[in-house]
Amino acid sequence: MLNLVxxxxxxxxxxxxxxxxxxxxxxxxxxxxxxxxxxxxQGTKLGLEAKKxxxxxxxxxxxxxxxxxxxxxxxxxxxxxxxxxxxxxxVAQAEALDSLLESKQSAISGMIALVVNDDELEHxxxxxxxxxGRPDDANPEVIRKRIKEYNDKTAPVADFYQAQHKxxxxxxxxxxxxxxxxxxxxxxxx
Ligand code: B4P
Numbered sequence: 001m002l003n004l005v006x007x008x009x010x011x012x013x014x015x016x017x018x019x020x021x022x023x024x025x026x027x028x029x030x031x032x033x034x035x036x037x038x039x040x041x042q043g044t045k046l047g048l049e050a051k052k053x054x055x056x057x058x059x060x061x062x063x064x065x066x067x068x069x070x071x072x073x074x075x076x077x078x079x080x081x082x083x084x085x086x087x088x089x090x091v092a093q094a095e096a097l098d099s100l101l102e103s104k105q106s107a108i109s110g111m112i113a114l115v116v117n118d119d120e121l122e123h124x125x126x127x128x129x130x131x132x133g134r135p136d137d138a139n140p141e142v143i144r145k146r147i148k149e150y151n152d153k154t155a156p157v158a159d160f161y162q163a164q165h166k167x168x169x170x171x172x173x174x175x176x177x178x179x180x181x182x183x184x185x186x187x188x189x190x
Contacts, residue, residue, distance in 0.1 A: 001106050002027060002081035002190065005088070006183075007158060008114035010146040011121040011128075012172045013179060017114070018085045020180050025187070028076050031085040032065045035072070055135045057145030059089055059153060066096045073100055081109075089154045094161070109190045111161040112183055114172030118147055 002025065006014045015031060022029045036054060039047030050060045069087060076082070088094040101107050116124075122143050129137030136142050161167045170182045 001079070001109075002187070003084070003101065003106060003108050004081070004187070005084045005108055005111040005161065006114070007111050007161075008172055009116060009118075009121055009150040009154075010143070011125040012114040012116045013176070014085045014114065016176060017180060017183055018083050020176075021083055021183065021187075024184065025081070027081045027083050028072075028079045029083050029085060030069060030072050030087065032060075032068060032087040032089070033085075035068050036060060036065075055142070057136055057142040057149060059149055062090055062092045062096070065089070066093060066100075069097065070100055073104065077104075084108075088157050089150075091156050091160050094157050108161070108164075108166060110166045110168060110186065111158070112186055113158055113167060113169040114179070115169050116172040120173060121147060 004021070004027070006018055006021075008014055015033070018029050018031065021027065036047070036050045040051045040054075041047070046064060050064065053060050065087060069084075073082070084097070088097050098108070122140065125137045125143045125146075126140065128134070129139075136146065158167055158169075168186050170179065170186070172179060
């Protein structure tokens with residue numbers, strides 16, 4: 001199985017590159033952001049609780065996202081592999097993911113981190129916010145809070161995979177095609 005963690009700050013291009021990777025490799029795309037927005041649009045209890053935190057730029061509790069990922073892994077037992085996009089976002093989520101995969105005799109193949117500076121992130125997210133309708137993209141203060149949450153809680157997840165010799169970082173600034181080329185180059189080496 002090819003199990004890839006696509007990593008990076010908000011707006012780094014994880015969702016953009018995931019779309020291209022699922023087309024090329026036929027993997028199942030698991031984006032916790034998309035799963036949470038699905039819960040919100042269906043008006044579930046979980047969605048209502050998540051919405052408040054997401055609109056503020058805060059992370060949703062670990063137990064909620066770990067439960068969602070566990071359900072998706074169970075529902076896709078025959079998959080060739082998974083792209084984890086926006087998950088894990090805390091070290092506790094990374095530990096839980098390792099345990100979940102181990103219980104299925106599987107493991108993370110590697111993490112690819114997209115490196116993008118804060119000014120470019122803010123610019124991209126504000127641009128997307130003009131027509132995405134996403135409240136968390138519309139307000140510069142919320143965007144800065146998301147970047148701070150990333151630096152405080154999510155950045156240490158890279159160290160977690162580095163300790164397992166699974167981290168590869170690439171420049172996330174440049175054309176979408178060039179960045180995709182760099183990612184597929186790494187995947188060929190797995
Ligand atoms: P997510 O939905 O995961 O989204 P994201 O971090 O905003 O974006 P991504 O990096 O995927 O950016 P994209 O490719 O779209 O998270 C939203 C919220 O959900 C979080 O703040 C949190 O509250 C909650 N959440 C989700 N997962 C969680 C978890 N595991 N634990 C707790 N809470 C969780 O790119 C952004 C823009 O850049 C796009 O407009 C794109 O067109 C553009 N772009 C992409 N590549 C580009 C390039 N090379 N050049 C120029 N522009 C580019």
